[in-house]
Amino acid sequence: MPRFCTAMFTSITVLVVSLLTVACVPQSTTNSNTNTRTTNTKSKGLKIGSLLPTTGDLASVGQQMAGAVTLLVDTINDCGGVNGEQVSLVEVDSQTDPRAGAAGMTKLATLDKVGGVVGAFASSVSSAAVSIAVPNKVMLVSPGSTSPIFTDNSQKGYYKGFWARTAPPDTYQALALAQLARKKGFTRVSTAVINNDYGVGFEKAFVQAFEKLGGTVVNKYKPVRYDPKAQTFDTEAASVFASSPEAVIAVLYAETGSLFLKAAYQQGLTEGVQIMLTDGVKSDSFPKQVGQTGDGKYIISEAVGTVPGSNGKALDALNKLWREKKGNPPGEYAPQVWDAVALLTLAAQAAKDNSGLGISNKIKEVANPPGKEVTDVCQGLKLLKEGKDINYQGASGNVDIDENGDVIGVYNVWTVDSNGKIQVIDKVSPNTTVKMRS
Numbered sequence: 001m002p003r004f005c006t007a008m009f010t011s012i013t014v015l016v017v018s019l020l021t022v023a024c025v026p027q028s029t030t031n032s033n034t035n036t037r038t039t040n041t042k043s044k045g046l047k048i049g050s051l052l053p054t055t056g057d058l059a060s061v062g063q064q065m066a067g068a069v070t071l072l073v074d075t076i077n078d079c080g081g082v083n084g085e086q087v088s089l090v091e092v093d094s095q096t097d098p099r100a101g102a103a104g105m106t107k108l109a110t111l112d113k114v115g116g117v118v119g120a121f122a123s124s125v126s127s128a129a130v131s132i133a134v135p136n137k138v139m140l141v142s143p144g145s146t147s148p149i150f151t152d153n154s155q156k157g158y159y160k161g162f163w164a165r166t167a168p169p170d171t172y173q174a175l176a177l178a179q180l181a182r183k184k185g186f187t188r189v190s191t192a193v194i195n196n197d198y199g200v201g202f203e204k205a206f207v208q209a210f211e212k213l214g215g216t217v218v219n220k221y222k223p224v225r226y227d228p229k230a231q232t233f234d235t236e237a238a239s240v241f242a243s244s245p246e247a248v249i250a251v252l253y254a255e256t257g258s259l260f261l262k263a264a265y266q267q268g269l270t271e272g273v274q275i276m277l278t279d280g281v282k283s284d285s286f287p288k289q290v291g292q293t294g295d296g297k298y299i300i301s302e303a304v305g306t307v308p309g310s311n312g313k314a315l316d317a318l319n320k321l322w323r324e325k326k327g328n329p330p331g332e333y334a335p336q337v338w339d340a341v342a343l344l345t346l347a348a349q350a351a352k353d354n355s356g357l358g359i360s361n362k363i364k365e366v367a368n369p370p371g372k373e374v375t376d377v378c379q380g381l382k383l384l385k386e387g388k389d390i391n392y393q394g395a396s397g398n399v400d401i402d403e404n405g406d407v408i409g410v411y412n413v414w415t416v417d418s419n420g421k422i423q424v425i426d427k428v429s430p431n432t433t434v435k436m437r438s
Contacts, residue, residue, distance in 0.1 A: 045088070051120045066091065090108060109138045116141065126150070136356070151171070173202070173279070177276060186215065186246045192224040192248060195226055224240045233263040275303040276305060282307045298420040308411060346366040368401060
């Protein structure tokens with residue numbers, strides 16, 4: 001697992017390169033070289049950025065997430081903006097790549113001078129981005145980086161209050177998945193993960209939780225961690241299935257994960273073995289990416305997985321607005337993105353200050369009790385303008401942010417049916433009586 005200092009060193013290198021690159025680029029509403037787009041450029045008010053993957057390994061999920069940012073920014077501007085001015089949005093494609101994410105974060109912090117950023121999604125990208133956000137005093141709120149490394153680094157004081165997330169850490173999702181595996185009667189499983197902060201952090205948390213529940217991870221001492229840049233996976237697939245596990249816990253990203261699962265199927269390894277997946281691959285397109293058998297059945301039919309769910313008081317209103325504006329239901333992580341934008345803007349209004357420092361100082365105050373509970377962001381902004389305290393209740397959950405920037409959420413259990421459609425079949429909250437080591 002990359003440590004914070006490694007991410008810091010990499011990011012400083014990218015920072016220098018990025019500054020030399022962007023210093024010669026004039027500001028414009030669209031820049032094809034840096035994959036950015038800016039809206040409301042004439043506003044002198046709050047400026048926020050988004051750092052989400054519209055290309056790369058997580059694009060199938062990231063493209064759905066980006067729409068939630070623009071929808072809420074437009075809604076806020078329609079009801080008067082923040083601190084008496086319209087909100088400006090600078091959108092950057094992280095490309096699901098730490099170097100691109102670091103370059104994008106550098107641009108947002110030093111050139112665009114945003115106060116807050118919604119992002120990143122991939123934990124490896126957030127690790128690179130947060131090391132740039134902190135010294136530049138930009139508040140970073142991730143809607144989907146779930147690696148436990150962020151909790152660890154927050155406890156060590158690395159982030160100085162400039163980090164939070166609206167998706168719960170994988171210590172909870174790993175526990176939920178371990179409990180699901182034991183509920184299904186599995187005692188011997190193996191793991192295969194993408195070799196980055198997300199995959200390795202999840203793997204370690206899962207192994208700990210599954211063993212506490214009486215299970216055995218048969219490849220614990222020879223974990224399979226695949227290169228995020230790999231294109232062939234025959235060796236990795238053979239290794240994962242070598243010890244005849246009852247189930248394989250696969251913590252993947254969609255593009256490379258589809259190749260991994262297809263390789264396992266083509267070697268005849270998946271027959272009779274339950275495939276258990278996570279949030280990194282839950283998108284409507286993933287079953288098609290993995291492919292079909294000769295008789296037309298989807299390769300990952302009957303696979304099951306977990307994903308951070310949403311049960312917040314603002315969820316119904318979000319779903320209604322989304323359908324009115326876009327004609328279809330919101331995608332994965334849209335509620336977490338919505339809440340990230342909400343917290344940044346509400347905190348700026350509470351602080352009467354559009355800077356990252358002002359947002360950082362007030363973000364827990366607007367997210368947590370006490371204060372009047374509000375689900376509507378425009379209502380929350382109005383109350384804050386009147387000098388009243390609020391407790392924002394989000395679409396994803398209550399978004400109460402703890403001292404490490406973490407929230408606790410619920411999880412949806414999903415499966416792939418015979419037609420290749422993903423169906424949510426249950427909603428679970430991990431039983432935290434199984435104590436996890438910090």
